[in-house]
Each structure stands twice: as structure tokens, then as C-alpha cells.
Amino acid sequence: MPLIKHGAEIDDIWAYVPDEADLSPGGCITVSLARFRSEREILLARNTDIGVRLDPEDDPHELEEFLDRLQLIEISFPKYTDGRGYSQAQLLRRRFNYAGELRAVGHVLRDQIFYMNRSGFDAYETARADLHEVVEALNEYTEVYQPAAAGQVPVYRKRHKG
Numbered sequence: 001m002p003l004i005k006h007g008a009e010i011d012d013i014w015a016y017v018p019d020e021a022d023l024s025p026g027g028c029i030t031v032s033l034a035r036f037r038s039e040r041e042i043l044l045a046r047n048t049d050i051g052v053r054l055d056p057e058d059d060p061h062e063l064e065e066f067l068d069r070l071q072l073i074e075i076s077f078p079k080y081t082d083g084r085g086y087s088q089a090q091l092l093r094r095r096f097n098y099a100g101e102l103r104a105v106g107h108v109l110r111d112q113i114f115y116m117n118r119s120g121f122d123a124y125e126t127a128r129a130d131l132h133e134v135v136e137a138l139n140e141y142t143e144v145y146q147p148a149a150a151g152q153v154p155v156y157r158k159r160h161k162g
Contacts, residue, residue: 005101005123012125014072016053030074033058044069053105056084060091067098075121077106086119093120110136 003012014028019035023042030051036043043050044066051072052063063070073092075085085104092098101123104116108126110133116124 001125001127003103003123003125005103014049014051016074028071030072033062037062040066051101054085054088056082056088058088060088060096063092064096067092067096067100070098070100072101072103073098074103074105074125077104077108077112080107080109080112086115089116089119089121 002009014030016030017023019032026048028049030053031043032053036052049071051074052070053074053076054060055076075088077085089102092102102121103123103125104121105125108124113124
């Protein structure tokens, strides 16, 4: 699947390690929140980059004290109708000020990209949209109505400024 970040297709240097698989001795890896909870000390002691994958039912609050040690958080979208990932992203960016990479993985559609970006995502792993479609989606709207993690000034604030 292509990985798109900052308007370009990039090589994915990260590998997701399922719970039942052994950890590799090196490299950039992501693990489930459950595995991170159970093996946290081992994972954080590694001399490699660590990331966590959140499923829709996972609580981002559990990562709050470790956010400065995580270079990547993947948020899984198992189906396009499940919007909990948007809320997880907003919490991580707006409330917890997470500054690392926030990646949408799973069932990521072109029509969701703009809203994912507004929620704080900066990378998208998708088999459903190519680079041109993602860039097009990110530039689809020039004005927004609600404040969001993306930081764009809403129209009502622009209107009442002058």
C-alpha cells in the first residue's frame, strides 16, 4: 500500500509487529496498544524507534505519559463507517499536543483524507487512493467552519476579525 505524507509518496520504514510475532532486534516497529502495555519497559528500552497502533476501541489517554517517546502513532480504520479514529486523532493532537507522525491505516478512502487531515493526521496508508487523489483531497476546500487540529482559521473567526 502506498504511504503518503506531506504531499508525496514515501518509503515506509516502519513495520507493524502483530502480538503473536517475535520482536525484531532492530528497526522501526509499531505494536498494538495491548502489547505496548504489557511490554512497555522492553519496548522503550530498545535503541530503535517505537510506534503504537490504536484500534477503534483503544483509549489514547493510556499513551499520554509516553507521547514524547513515540515517533509514530497509527490509527486503524477497519471500515470506513467507523469514525472513532477521528476522535482519537483530535485527542492526541489538541489535548495531548502529540507532535510525532500520526498515520491513518486500514480502510482509508479518498473522501476521508481532508477530514483526517483536519483531525490531525499527517500520513495516510491507503490502497484506495493514489498520490494525485490524496493531494487533490487535501486541497479540496479552502475554507473551514469548525476549529480542528489542523489549525486552519475557521471562516467565522476571519469574518469577525476586521
